[in-house]
Amino acid sequence: MEISAHIRSGLDVHELIVSTDGASRPLVISARPSGRGSAVNGGELLMAALATCYCNDLYREASRLGVPIAGCKVRVQGHFNGVGLAAQSVTYSAVVESSAPAVEVEALLSETDRLAEIHNTLRRGCAVERVAWHGPAA
Structure with missing residues (x-):
């Protein structure tokens, strides 16, 4: 499965397209008031990715394990101590x-x-590597 994201940002445009195995869809995120860049920062999106992953996987694993779910809440937080520094800690709860029964719910949380x-x-x-851009510049 290949998952990708593409942002196009400028004074008159701010578009984010996400894709899984070629199925693309827009993800609406406002531009900064200055019009340059996203109003949401990368750390916030990383925390959202963790929360979304765990939420979606809870439903997937509940279905697989036969545990009924009426709903869930997931909270994720991380601490970044400066420009260019990796997060020092990330915690989440759900x-x-x-x-x-509580024992089945706990087993679901652990398995997820x-x-x-x-x-x-x-x-x-995971290795993260910058590679040359292929395609039109704009």
């Missing part, structure tokens, strides 16, 4: 609304923690 792909990417580290 609560699931379910009619299942074990399998959440974005969480595992950060936990294990």
